[in-house]
Amino acid sequence: RKEVEQDPGPFNVPEGATVAFNCTYSNSASQSFFWYRQDCRKEPKLLMSVYSSGNEDGRFTAQLNRASQYISLLIRDSKLSDSATYLCVVILNTGNQFYFGTGTSLTVIP
Amino acid sequence: EAGVTQFPSHSVIEKGQTVTLRCDPISGHDNLYWYRRVMGKEIKFLLHFVKESKQDESGMPNNRFLAERTGGTYSTLKVQPAELEDSGVYFCASSQGQTGTISSGANVLTFGAGSRLTVL
Numbered sequence: 003r004k005e006v007e008q009d010p011g012p013f014n015v016p017e018g019a020t021v022a023f024n025c026t027y028s029n030s031a032s033q034s035f036f037w038y039r040q041d042c043r044k045e046p047k048l049l050m051s052v053y054s055s056g057n058e059d060g061r062f063t064a065q066l067n068r069a070s071q072y073i074s075l076l077i078r079d080s081k082l083s084d085s086a087t088y089l090c091v092v093i094l095n096t097g098n099q100f101y102f103g104t105g106t107s108l109t110v111i112p
Numbered sequence: 113e114a115g116v117t118q119f120p121s122h123s124v125i126e127k128g129q130t131v132t133l134r135c136d137p138i139s140g141h142d143n144l145y146w147y148r149r150v151m152g153k154e155i156k157f158l159l160h161f162v163k164e165s166k167q168d169e170s171g172m173p174n175n176r177f178l179a180e181r182t183g184g185t186y187s188t189l190k191v192q193p194a195e196l197e198d199s200g201v202y203f204c205a206s207s208q209g210q211t212g213t214i215s216s217g218a219n220v221l222t223f224g225a226g227s228r229l230t231v232l
Binding site: 004006036038044045046047048051089091099100101102103104105 | 145147153154155156157160168170203220221222223224225226
């Protein structure tokens with residue numbers, strides 16, 4: 003079983019729409035959680051960390067549900083520039099190995 | 113501040129040849145990671161250096177792959193001999209440290225632009 007699972011999509015949404023991605027992780031000992039964004043043929047870049055209490059950064063909201071072992075990313079008022087692949091990343095509490103999901107592809111349509 | 117730099121950006125070689133990829137992490141980052149993404153798959157961990165020591169090399173596919181980080185600065189990843197299935201994008205990433213809370217940023221990975229390897 004994969005450490006991190008994501009729906010690969012693609013998600014095609016109109017500008018202004020709200021879209022949500024979920025990511026599940028298999029190891030309950032997972033400690034830290036992140037969302038990374040990867041543009042086509044570019045490197046992944048940190049979008050936001052995910053805190054236990056949930057956190058918001060502008061149009062982006064991240065949530066963590068430890069009981070169900072999933073994290074979510076909500077994007078409000080989608081912009082064309084939000085089109086990218088969104089990667090869910092999890093760190094276990096042993097060592098410092100980061101586990102990546104396959105990524106969810108988002109295309110925002112004019 | 114300079115980011116993580118990788119060289120070459122793209123390498124095309126024939127099966128059986130050797131390729132060496134280089135990564136220069138952010139100055140002061142003790143942790144250096146190599147990852148690989150093959151077509152259609154998730155990014156997968158290869159190995160992790162703390163300074164010059166290999167902390168975890170459990171992701172290295174086989175003994176055709178050799179990573180070094182002499183002096184704890186830049187790192188090289190050599191593939192010898194290369195096989196077709198080695199094609200993919202090799203990312204290097206660095207982070208400040210293993211400890212620290214999320215808010216301290218110690219666990220944030222900064223990636224290089226990647227080295228795309230094509231084995232024909």
